[in-house]
Amino acid sequence: MTDVKQAARISGMRQFKAILKKDIVMELRTKEMLTSMGLYALLVLLIYYIALSQAGRGFDVTNIAGGLLWLAIVFTSLLGLNRSLVHEKDQGCLDALLLAPVDRPVIFFGKAIGNLLFLLIVEVFVTPLFMIIFNAGKYAHGISTWGFVGLVLVVGSIGIAGVGTLLATMSVNTTGKDFVLAVLFIPIMFPLLLAVVAATWAILIANPDMAVYWKMIAVAGGYDVIMLLAAYALYEFVLGA
């Protein structure tokens, strides 16, 4: 005979939805992450504008547009990723999450999908602005080009949100967490960044190179799968450390 009460039916999906909904409601109420990420991205674009203003008419920005765009996205995402976990830590809410009968990967996916959503929202505003300001879409072939750019953004952002959520959780208990996150994040993201920058370049240049584009999308997608599986496996350990 067991001493344990019949456990309530625990639903990982219900818990996942609750964590995601909570993050969305809190962000819609405070707009803390979206505002700070959006403003930061605009400032990066301003710096680009100043830096490129002396480049001259002969300079074709499409050759470096992919790198510039992803640099802005990576820096912006670092800001948001830090905030997403600090919210939990500030009021001891992370302990409340850990005290609940929630499998740790459910917490990971709840937080990561929230971070992905907020990052994509910022990209929806920043990317068109970037294209307009720097005329980076001058060789675009209709709507299909923007569809391909959108696909790179989604694939790249999945990796950033997944790896970033794991690393932000690791760094949230450390002193100098902003620095720790950046130091860990950039080297680990290196393969993904190379792939998405190359894919973005391949679609924005005068003669789009679709072979390179799809190859780089496959590399980025593979990176996403591997890193998400690693994050899934490691999250319990990271939270317990």
Add this chain to the structure above:
Amino acid sequence: MAEPYQTDNALEVRDLSRTFGARKALDKVSFDLPKGAFLSIFGPNGAGKTTLLKVLSTLTPPSKGSARVMGLDVVEDAVKLRERIGFISHNPLLYPDLTAEENLEFFADLYCIDDPKARVKELLTAVELDHRRLDAVRTFSRGMIQRLSIARSLLHKPDVIFLDEPYSGLDPHAMDILDSLVAAVRAEHTFVMISHDLQKGLELCSHALILAKGKIVLLDEREAIDPDAFAATYRATVGLGVS
């Protein structure tokens, strides 16, 4: 995974140790606590009280030894155990930007409680916060936050409630309200409370424990304790410092 078993004890702690680097926060702690008891834990800062509570509530794994809460191992059966414990801290463990109702509904979803809206309403009424249910927690006083924190911890009807200095920072009125809330649910739960307030801790408890340098200095039933001798023992431990 270890099988849960029939036991009259709410807590069974055996040679429990927890180290942080070279520092021993808990050093071979062993004790039992019967179901329905109220254990007050006293000790100087750094004695290992919070670490003990964190291990028992599955927040921190032990380095050595074992602990069972309601027959469930804190490591092997952690997820099952979390369904049966509540935690009230001097930290509210609530989201300040959510309303009282949203906070409780969020935690009700984490515990997968049937009919969460009804349970949330019932608890908000019990802690006399129904009239503030749509207000953000950041607008609440310390006493109101602590009442809401109690409601959060009771959502899933836990068997054991851990309290980490719950009276810390409360004004006398808020302390009275907390007293009455604890009294109202006292019979249905086992309580484990960390306290620096000897008088309050002894007033509430059925068992008292003094920890110092990660070891048990004294553990006894309240009826067997002479308050003056207990206070003298407690004061002696304050000078011991941390391990």
